[in-house]
Amino acid sequence: MNILTIPLRNMRRRPSKTMLLLLVFSLGVMSIVALYQVSLVVGHSLEKKLTAFGANMIISPATEKLSVSYGGFHMGDMLVDVENLPEEETVLAIRSIELKDRISAIAPKLVTMTKVNDIAVALVGVHWRDERGIKSYWAPRGEFPSASDQVLVGSQAAAKLGLAVEDRVSIIGQDFTVSGILHETGGDDDTVIFLNLHTLQALVGRSNATSFIEVAALCNGCPIEDIVAQIRGQLPNAEVKALQNVVNQRMASVRFVQKLAFSISLVILVTATSMVGLSMLSAVNERKKDIGILRSLGYGKPQIFIIFCIEAGFIGVLSGLAGYLGGFGASFKALEFLSLSDGVSPVFSVAHLLLACAAFGLITVVAAVYPAWKGAGVDPSTALVAL
Amino acid sequence: MLCAKNISKKFVSRGNVVPVLKEVSMDIAEGEFVSIVGRSGSGKTTLLNVLSTLVQADGGKLYYQDENLSTFSESHLNRLRQSDFSVIFQFHHLLPYLTVLENTLLPFMRSLSPVGKDALRKARQCLDRVGLADKADRLPGNLSGGEQQRVAIARALVKSSKVLFADEPTGSLDRATGEQIMGLLSELHEEGLTVVMVTHEPAYARLAERVVEIEDGLMMKEST
Numbered sequence: 001m002n003i004l005t006i007p008l009r010n011m012r013r014r015p016s017k018t019m020l021l022l023l024v025f026s027l028g029v030m031s032i033v034a035l036y037q038v039s040l041v042v043g044h045s046l047e048k049k050l051t052a053f054g055a056n057m058i059i060s061p062a063t064e065k066l067s068v069s070y071g072g073f074h075m076g077d078m079l080v081d082v083e084n085l086p087e088e089e090t091v092l093a094i095r096s097i098e099l100k101d102r103i104s105a106i107a108p109k110l111v112t113m114t115k116v117n118d119i120a121v122a123l124v125g126v127h128w129r130d131e132r133g134i135k136s137y138w139a140p141r142g143e144f145p146s147a148s149d150q151v152l153v154g155s156q157a158a159a160k161l162g163l164a165v166e167d168r169v170s171i172i173g174q175d176f177t178v179s180g181i182l183h184e185t186g187g188d189d190d191t192v193i194f195l196n197l198h199t200l201q202a203l204v205g206r207s208n209a210t211s212f213i214e215v216a217a218l219c220n221g222c223p224i225e226d227i228v229a230q231i232r233g234q235l236p237n238a239e240v241k242a243l244q245n246v247v248n249q250r251m252a253s254v255r256f257v258q259k260l261a262f263s264i265s266l267v268i269l270v271t272a273t274s275m276v277g278l279s280m281l282s283a284v285n286e287r288k289k290d291i292g293i294l295r296s297l298g299y300g301k302p303q304i305f306i307i308f309c310i311e312a313g314f315i316g317v318l319s320g321l322a323g324y325l326g327g328f329g330a331s332f333k334a335l336e337f338l339s340l341s342d343g344v345s346p347v348f349s350v351a352h353l354l355l356a357c358a359a360f361g362l363i364t365v366v367a368a369v370y371p372a373w374k375g376a377g378v379d380p381s382t383a384l385v386a387l
Numbered sequence: 388m389l390c391a392k393n394i395s396k397k398f399v400s401r402g403n404v405v406p407v408l409k410e411v412s413m414d415i416a417e418g419e420f421v422s423i424v425g426r427s428g429s430g431k432t433t434l435l436n437v438l439s440t441l442v443q444a445d446g447g448k449l450y451y452q453d454e455n456l457s458t459f460s461e462s463h464l465n466r467l468r469q470s471d472f473s474v475i476f477q478f479h480h481l482l483p484y485l486t487v488l489e490n491t492l493l494p495f496m497r498s499l500s501p502v503g504k505d506a507l508r509k510a511r512q513c514l515d516r517v518g519l520a521d522k523a524d525r526l527p528g529n530l531s532g533g534e535q536q537r538v539a540i541a542r543a544l545v546k547s548s549k550v551l552f553a554d555e556p557t558g559s560l561d562r563a564t565g566e567q568i569m570g571l572l573s574e575l576h577e578e579g580l581t582v583v584m585v586t587h588e589p590a591y592a593r594l595a596e597r598v599v600e601i602e603d604g605l606m607m608k609e610s611t
Binding site for chain 2: 003
């Protein structure tokens with residue numbers, strides 16, 4: 001028996017009122033936790049989906065540009081000692097960074113120029129699965145290549161070369177079948193011919209070589225700069241660039257979802273907290289006689305203040321516990337109902353549970369500060385009128 | 388022991404200032420049993436509340452053991468009510484959500500420290516003294532009015548108060564129960580407790596060593 005006995009027993013005295021208050025605040029906490037979990041999962045899932053619309057980092061060999069003029073003849077800017085990136089080692093290096101879990105796709109490429117039907121055209125060697133992972137917007141007439149002797153042709157290149165689906169075409173002395181022609185993308189992909197990376201490496205005699213590597217990273221929770229810095233640490237001779245526009249656009253989408261959830265949570269929190277505050281205010285008015293008895297026994301203002309604050313704090317901690325567990329369960333149902341999880345699930349955390357209990361306990365205590373202060377300030381003579 | 392000098396108290400009712408006590412002076416000796424009588428609205432309860440420090444007087448001085456209580460801070464007065472003074476009321480003496488034992492121990496439940504074994508033992512002894520040892524775990528709602536009043540007395544005994552202030556302690560009780568309570572108060576007084584009681588029952592008032600009559604906020608007469 002101590003001062004805690006008084007608020008605890010009072011809560012037990014009016015079980016329906018206590019349960020109602022607990023229910024209202026628990027529902028508020030539950031909504032907030034569910035929204036938080038759903039926004040985390042949806043944000044992660046959204047970002048994963050957005051990586052299918054292009055990479056946000058490019059890794060290329062380090063180059064040195066030289067402006068060449070001789071005898072009054074300007075030869076323009078020339079790249080000095082252009083080397084290729086070794087495919088296997090570079091991919092392994094990217095996969096070994098500390099933030100490797102944030103890497104969602106790696107798409108190495110080899111670019112070379114050749115003439116097809118006497119027309120100059122760029123050839124791009126890719127791994128189909130990786131490339132399609134970052135270019136979900138690709139839509140071919142025909143089909144994506146499934147064999148090493150098949151190519152995918154950009155729409156403008158096909159028109160220029162007069163190629164159609166199922167046509168045979170000779171590239172660097174080897175025959176290929178056009179399995180598909182890309183619908184216009186409005187980008188560089190329209191003007192090139194895509195073929196299997198290993199096939200192109202063999203054709204040009206540059207085994208394991210890549211011109212550059214596109215990387216799609218998930219930036220939610222860690223800045224792209226950290227990922228870039230770690231890759232740079234692994235590949236000191238390569239140039240690693242973040243496509244900030246792409247990163248910023250994606251993060252804006254993810255943050256919009258999170259901000260929306262935060263705003264709704266804030267409204268719920270303010271409403272639930274106000275209810276606790278109002279309930280405590282009415283409790284102070286109802287319990288003036290209790291205050292009178294306690295004051296007659298020598299209880300001071302601080303003790304009266306503490307009794308009301310503890311009562312509110314209990315409700316907050318219990319609501320935090322019930323609300324977190326309920327919200328965690330509800331987030332699964334919400335994601336299932338909205339079909340938004342995309343393979344990602346909310347993660348239960350004991351630390352978050354304790355944090356929720358402590359935070360909501362504190363919030364309810366703050367909500368009870370004014371009523372408790374008012375209760376503590378009741379003059380014994382005023383309280384005695386109630387007796 | 389307790390000395391009131393020229394105590395005055397006013398209340399404001401509907402914008403009107405109503406003087407309730409008009410320069411009342413009285414002395415209460417250690418171990419004395421004093422009854423304060425008077426008609427309803429005469430100011431006897433206000434006088435009791437002023438003497439027990441629950442209400443602050445507008446004028447005059449109140450001394451306890453030669454110390455001027457008018458100069459005491461609120462925390463000092465709280466300490467006095469924790470140790471030396473006890474008050475029992477006509478109604479609602481107990482917190483309805485605490486058991487009889489918990490109500491008795493309320494003076495020791497002011498902090499996070501659990502109530503000590505000594506206090507617990509003493510509370511049980513006090514409940515035994517007022518004949519409620521077997522009802523220690525009951526809630527006040529399950530007790531009769533007389534039993535509730537006896538719990539309030541046990542609560543006053545548990546902290547070894549020096550002065551017991553009783554405001555109409557038999558006011559809500561039937562004759563037989565009222566007599567039991569008065570018997571208990573007389574016993575406690577005989578053991579040395581100073582008792583200051585407000586009552587409108589002349590028969591009970593006569594049990595005191597001294598009767599102080601209040602009328603319209605003025606002390607009219609004293610009889611022994």
